[in-house]
Amino acid sequence: MKILFIKRAIEDFRNNRLLNVVTLLTVSLSILIVSTFILFFINTNEVMNFWKKGLRLMAYLKADIPGPEQLDLRRQIQTMSGVESVMFISKEDAYNQLKAQMKRQASLFDNLAKNPLPDAFEIRMRTANQSWDKVELLATQIESLDEVEEVEYGQKWLGRFTQIFDLFTLTGYAMCTIFFMAAVFIMANTIRLVIYSRRDEIEVMRLVGAAERFIKIPFYIQGLLQGALGACFGLAILFVAFWLMASNIERGFFPGLFNIQFLSPLILGIIILISMLVGWLGSYLSLKQFLKA
Amino acid sequence: MIEADEKNSVIRMFHVHQNYGTQKALIDITLDIPKNDFVFITGPSGAGKTTLLKLLYLAEAVTDGQVLIDGMNLSRIPRKRIPHLRRKFGIIFQDYKLIANRTVFDNVSLALEAAGKKRRLILKKVRSVLRLVGMEDRQTALPLSLSGGEQQRVAVARAIVGDPKIILADEPTGSLDDDSANIIMDLLKGVHIRGTTVIIATHDKDLIRKTGGRVLLLKEGRLETSSFIEKDYENSVY
Numbered sequence: 001m002k003i004l005f006i007k008r009a010i011e012d013f014r015n016n017r018l019l020n021v022v023t024l025l026t027v028s029l030s031i032l033i034v035s036t037f038i039l040f041f042i043n044t045n046e047v048m049n050f051w052k053k054g055l056r057l058m059a060y061l062k063a064d065i066p067g068p069e070q071l072d073l074r075r076q077i078q079t080m081s082g083v084e085s086v087m088f089i090s091k092e093d094a095y096n097q098l099k100a101q102m103k104r105q106a107s108l109f110d111n112l113a114k115n116p117l118p119d120a121f122e123i124r125m126r127t128a129n130q131s132w133d134k135v136e137l138l139a140t141q142i143e144s145l146d147e148v149e150e151v152e153y154g155q156k157w158l159g160r161f162t163q164i165f166d167l168f169t170l171t172g173y174a175m176c177t178i179f180f181m182a183a184v185f186i187m188a189n190t191i192r193l194v195i196y197s198r199r200d201e202i203e204v205m206r207l208v209g210a211a212e213r214f215i216k217i218p219f220y221i222q223g224l225l226q227g228a229l230g231a232c233f234g235l236a237i238l239f240v241a242f243w244l245m246a247s248n249i250e251r252g253f254f255p256g257l258f259n260i261q262f263l264s265p266l267i268l269g270i271i272i273l274i275s276m277l278v279g280w281l282g283s284y285l286s287l288k289q290f291l292k293a
Numbered sequence: 294m295i296e297a298d299e300k301n302s303v304i305r306m307f308h309v310h311q312n313y314g315t316q317k318a319l320i321d322i323t324l325d326i327p328k329n330d331f332v333f334i335t336g337p338s339g340a341g342k343t344t345l346l347k348l349l350y351l352a353e354a355v356t357d358g359q360v361l362i363d364g365m366n367l368s369r370i371p372r373k374r375i376p377h378l379r380r381k382f383g384i385i386f387q388d389y390k391l392i393a394n395r396t397v398f399d400n401v402s403l404a405l406e407a408a409g410k411k412r413r414l415i416l417k418k419v420r421s422v423l424r425l426v427g428m429e430d431r432q433t434a435l436p437l438s439l440s441g442g443e444q445q446r447v448a449v450a451r452a453i454v455g456d457p458k459i460i461l462a463d464e465p466t467g468s469l470d471d472d473s474a475n476i477i478m479d480l481l482k483g484v485h486i487r488g489t490t491v492i493i494a495t496h497d498k499d500l501i502r503k504t505g506g507r508v509l510l511l512k513e514g515r516l517e518t519s520s521f522i523e524k525d526y527e528n529s530v531y
Contacts, residue, residue: 004406015394200390200392201392203390204391204392204403206376206379207350207352207379207384208379208384208403208404208451208455209376209378209379209380209382209404209407209408209455210376210406211373211376212373212376214376214406214407214409
């Protein structure tokens with residue numbers, strides 16, 4: 001019986017080629033849009049994490065803080081929430097580092113009567129705590145300490161980027177939900193058209209005593225097949241587009257720094273399964289409405 | 294018009310009314326059809342012949358009254374048992390209702406597939422009925438490549454392949470020429486002889502006269518008379 005249902009589903013697929021091709025294209029397009037979003041988020045997230053690894057706060061100290069107080073201050077900062085490491089950079093070290101970096105302008109340093117740079121702490125945060133709110137909160141906490149003159153976050157622009165990314169993520173979730181619903185709706189309607197075009201056949205089946213299960217199962221199999229094939233087709237288009245564009249993006253935006261990745265096999269599997277679920281749901285909703293009539 | 298006893302009846306109707314909005318299609322129909330009867334339901338267009346058949350095979354629910362098929366009360370039958378009940382019937386329509394994109398064989402086998410029969414039995418039974426209706430050599434043909442008479446023979450094959458207790462035929466010869474109509478009636482008579490109850494809705498008086506059988510006359514939704522008409526041997530082809 002199972003073989004009969006699969007055989008009938010494939011036969012129906014072949015017999016209603018045009019409508020099935022339309023459904024396939026619809027599913028492919030929906031999957032293409034949703035998976036493009038997913039691909040964008042995964043890679044943007046990777047880029048963000050890559051940049052966040054270099055996120056540090058510099059706490060510049062007031063002049064002439066004695067050694068024991070510096071140690072106390074370091075311990076105090078180390079105990080703050082989200083802090084991974086605290087490194088002391090003496091003003092001498094900072095001066096030498098700056099001199100090394102500005103070799104060509106060495107004459108500038110010769111005219112200085114004394115070292116103008118302050119002692120500082122370089123603070124690195126744990127990756128899990130790197131939401132921008134937490135970075136800002138930590139900076140405020142450190143700045144409120146008496147011994148600290150000023151706190152600077154090396155990459156303030158990252159804050160804005162993080163906020164924009166968060167907004168994008170939220171929009172992405174909303175878009176994915178909308179596209180998921182649209183895919184179900186479009187698929188349900190296309191399958192309804194297929195069912196409508198075969199209403200006489202369904203009527204005959206009912207008249208010869210076919211149970212609802214007998215009528216429905218081939219349509220369910222068809223929905224699952226459409227979901228799977230549509231997803232594979234959509235993902236194949238995405239892969240080709242990715243393959244053509246990835247190297248250009250890498251060269252243009254992250255030269256030698258970052259490898260843009262395609263979706264992992266697990267995510268590909270999940271997308272195909274969800275698409276099959278959408279196909280089944282489309283068939284289920286259409287048949288429920290049609291057979292009730 | 295109860296004529297048969299309960300034990301011997303295959304179809305019973307008690308005070309059946311069928312309305313479509315304010316329009317009354319059937320009014321107070323009470324009838325009894327015994328097993329292995331050959332019945333014509335006749336009357337002018339709009340008399341309620343098709344409606345009466347539709348009530349029997351549950352295409353429509355009865356507005357009021359009781360319908361019993363083989364002892365089962367249709368108003369009490371659960372929805373999921375309806376397919377089982379429909380397998381007691383073989384239904385033939387004027388427009389054949391064959392599935393256009395399936396072969397003759399597949400159209401006939403559908404009734405057995407729907408009943409969950411095994412593939413080997415399906416092959417055997419379908420070939421056997423196609424031989425009976427004279428369509429054995431056209432089993433791979435698609436319905437639209439057949440003549441009207443041939444299509445109706447396939448429809449008869451589909452109706453009888455599951456060995457139903459009752460054949461319901463709604464104007465089965467309405468679209469056919471005389472020769473094809475005679476073949477179809479011949480087949481239905483043959484089915485009846487083998488023990489099946491046959492109910493034919495038709496307005497064709499010649500057909501009734503040539504075939505003979507019990508006649509239920511409907512007029513404006515009411516059952517007017519029930520009589521028996523002897524076969525006219527002079528004009529009969531059987």
